[in-house]
Amino acid sequence: MCQGRQSSDWFQWSPRRAFSGFTKSQKAELTKTRSGGGALRDPVVGLALALAGLPVLVASALFARAACSSIGLHLPPAAVTACVSSLALVCAWSAVGPVLKLTSAVRAAHQRSLALRGLPGPQYGLLGILPFLRARKDLHRQVTEWAEQYGPIFKVRCINYHAVVITDPVLATCVLRDKVLDKVRFQYHFLDPFLGGVNILTGPTDDHWRAVRKGVSPAFSAVRMRDACNVVAQCALQLVHIIAARPQTPRNIDNLLLRESMDVIGRIGFNKDMGALRAVEDAHAVDQADLMVRSTHEVTLRIYEPYRVHKLWKPSSIVAGLLAHMRSTDPLPGSFAQLLLATQDPSTKQPLADHLMIPEIASLFFAGIDTTGHTGTWVLYLLSQHPEVEEKLLRELDALELLATPSRPHPRPVSPQDLGRLSFLQAIIKEALRLYPPVGIGQIRVSRRHDITLAGKLHLPRGTLLWVPHHAIQNTSFNWDQPDKFLPERWLEKGQEYADVSKLRLPAEWYEGMGVGTGTPLPSSAEDCTGAPSCTAKRYMPFAEGPRDCLGQNLAKTSLLASIATLVAHLHFDLADRMQGPAGSVITFRPCQ
Numbered sequence: 001m002c003q004g005r006q007s008s009d010w011f012q013w014s015p016r017r018a019f020s021g022f023t024k025s026q027k028a029e030l031t032k033t034r035s036g037g038g039a040l041r042d043p044v045v046g047l048a049l050a051l052a053g054l055p056v057l058v059a060s061a062l063f064a065r066a067a068c069s070s071i072g073l074h075l076p077p078a079a080v081t082a083c084v085s086s087l088a089l090v091c092a093w094s095a096v097g098p099v100l101k102l103t104s105a106v107r108a109a110h111q112r113s114l115a116l117r118g119l120p121g122p123q124y125g126l127l128g129i130l131p132f133l134r135a136r137k138d139l140h141r142q143v144t145e146w147a148e149q150y151g152p153i154f155k156v157r158c159i160n161y162h163a164v165v166i167t168d169p170v171l172a173t174c175v176l177r178d179k180v181l182d183k184v185r186f187q188y189h190f191l192d193p194f195l196g197g198v199n200i201l202t203g204p205t206d207d208h209w210r211a212v213r214k215g216v217s218p219a220f221s222a223v224r225m226r227d228a229c230n231v232v233a234q235c236a237l238q239l240v241h242i243i244a245a246r247p248q249t250p251r252n253i254d255n256l257l258l259r260e261s262m263d264v265i266g267r268i269g270f271n272k273d274m275g276a277l278r279a280v281e282d283a284h285a286v287d288q289a290d291l292m293v294r295s296t297h298e299v300t301l302r303i304y305e306p307y308r309v310h311k312l313w314k315p316s317s318i319v320a321g322l323l324a325h326m327r328s329t330d331p332l333p334g335s336f337a338q339l340l341l342a343t344q345d346p347s348t349k350q351p352l353a354d355h356l357m358i359p360e361i362a363s364l365f366f367a368g369i370d371t372t373g374h375t376g377t378w379v380l381y382l383l384s385q386h387p388e389v390e391e392k393l394l395r396e397l398d399a400l401e402l403l404a405t406p407s408r409p410h411p412r413p414v415s416p417q418d419l420g421r422l423s424f425l426q427a428i429i430k431e432a433l434r435l436y437p438p439v440g441i442g443q444i445r446v447s448r449r450h451d452i453t454l455a456g457k458l459h460l461p462r463g464t465l466l467w468v469p470h471h472a473i474q475n476t477s478f479n480w481d482q483p484d485k486f487l488p489e490r491w492l493e494k495g496q497e498y499a500d501v502s503k504l505r506l507p508a509e510w511y512e513g514m515g516v517g518t519g520t521p522l523p524s525s526a527e528d529c530t531g532a533p534s535c536t537a538k539r540y541m542p543f544a545e546g547p548r549d550c551l552g553q554n555l556a557k558t559s560l561l562a563s564i565a566t567l568v569a570h571l572h573f574d575l576a577d578r579m580q581g582p583a584g585s586v587i588t589f590r591p592c593q
Ligand code: HEM
Pocket: 200, 201, 202, 213, 265, 363, 364, 365, 367, 368, 369, 371, 372, 375, 437, 438, 439, 442, 443, 542, 543, 544, 547, 548, 549, 550, 551, 552, 553, 555, 556
C-alpha cells in the first residue's frame, strides 16, 4: 500500500548515460565486468549492428545509382559492384570482432556448463530460470524449495549465466568471506542511476570502496549507537502519538516504520530532521518519505520487470540539499556526514567530489530505510499472530519498567542500557530476520579473472556465479529444526547463528581445505567446526557476511530494539481486516497509485 501526496522531488525521471558520474577506475572495472562475466550482450549487439549495416549500405549504393540515373548520370556496373563489394568488406571486417567475442562467450558458457554437469539442479529450456523471474515474484522462496529438493549445493542457469547455489553453511560462509571473489555487477548496476552513481553498496571491492568503507565505518560504532538509541526512542514515541491519535483507524504500519527509519538516519547520519513522520500529520510539510517509498518501490518492480529500463532516476534536490546542509553546518563529530566529508578519494588524494558524495548519501538511505522498516513490520505482524510471544515480551518490558500500565501511563523512554537487557526482544527480532530476511535473495559472487576450485573439489571456470541465498540458508530443513515455525526461544541459547556440524550434508571431504581462490580459508577443516559454539560457519546471515557485510547493522539492531520496545510498550497491534488474514500479508508487487 502506498499513500501520500503526488510529487516527484526525491528522484526525478530522467535518462542518464550508463557511465556518467563514475571514476576512471570504476568505468574500467565496469567494462571488465561486463565482458568478463560471460555477458553475451556486447558481442551480440556489435554483430547485429555489423550485419544490419550490410543491407543498409547495399540499399544506399543502389539508391545512389538510381538517383544518378535520374539526373542522367550513368555509373558503369563495374564501379557499382566495386563500391558495394568494398562496403560489404567493411561490414564483414567490423563483424569479425563481435563474432570472435561471441564465440569466446559461447565457449566460456559451454565450459561453465560442462564444469557444473555433475551437480543437480532444475533443468529448463533455452532461457533457464528466466521465466521464473517474471512468473514468480518470490524468487527467494523458490530457491528455498529448490534447496530442499536438490540439497545444499546445486546449479541453476539463466540464459548463459551459470550459477552454483550454495546453502551449505560452511561453503556459504567461506564464499562470502573470500577476498578474491567479488560482487556481481548485474545484481546492482541497475541501482546506480537511481542512487546517482556507483557507491559503497553497489560498487566493486576496489580501492575506492575500501576508502569509503574505512572512512565512514566509525559512524556505526558502539559508542555512536548510544546516541542513536536516544534518537530512535524519540522518533518511536512520535510514532506512538501519531497512531494513538486515531487508535481504531487501520494504519499502514510498514509505511510509518519506513518514515521512522528515514528520520532516524537523517538525524543520526546528518543531524537533520527529514520530517518524514511529521509529514503524516502536517498537510503542508514536504513529504520526502513518500517520494522515497515510491522510488524504492519502483526499484523493486524493476528487479522483476527488467524492461522498465526507460524509467531511470537521478538524485534530486533532497540528496543535494543534504550535501549542502553537510557543507554549510558543522557536522557532529563522528557522524556519517562528518566522516564522509573527511574521506579522501584514493585516486586524487583529495576529499570526495560532489558527484561521488551524492551516491554515498543516497545509498545510506536506500540501504537503511526499507530493510529496517520492513523488519519492524514483520516483527509486529509476528507478534499479532503469536499472542503468547507478545505476552512474554510484555513481561520483559514490565520488569524493566518500560511498559505503559494504568499505574505507569507514561513509562520512561528506552535507554541504551536497556538494549542489552531486552534479551527476549532480541530473540524475537533475530527470529523475524531469520524467517523474513530483507535481502532474501542473498548475494552473488564471482571470480572474474581466473578459475577457482571450490573447497578443493569443484573446478569453476572464471565467470561462474556463486549464489548464496539468505532466505534458503536460514529456512531449509537441513540447516534448521522446524524452519517454518516462529520460535524466538531458539535464540535464547547461545551460538544459534552457527552451523550445527552434525547436520552438515555434504561428504566430509568437501570440508577439507576450505579455501576458495586464494582468499581466507574458513574453517580449515570440518573437524575445526566440531562443537557448534566454536564453529564460525554461519547458517544465519541477514546482514550478509565477510568484507561486504552490512555497514549499518549496529544501527539496524539498535533501531529495531528501541523502536519495537517503545511501540509494543504503548500499543497492541492487530492485522487489519483489509489484509484478509495472514495470507494477505504475503508480498505482492503493485504499482504505487
Ligand atoms: C534490518 C536491517 C538491515 C538489514 C537486514 C541489512 C542487510 C544488509 C545486507 C544483506 C547487505 C549486503 C548487501 C549486498 O551486498 O547485496 C547490506 C549492506 C549494506 N548495508 Fe545494510 N541492512 C540493514 C540496515 C542497514 C542500515 C540501517 C544501514 C545504514 C543506515 C545499512 C547500510 C548498509 C550499507 C552501506 C551496505 C553496503 C556495505 C558494503 O558493501 O560495504 N544497512 N545490508
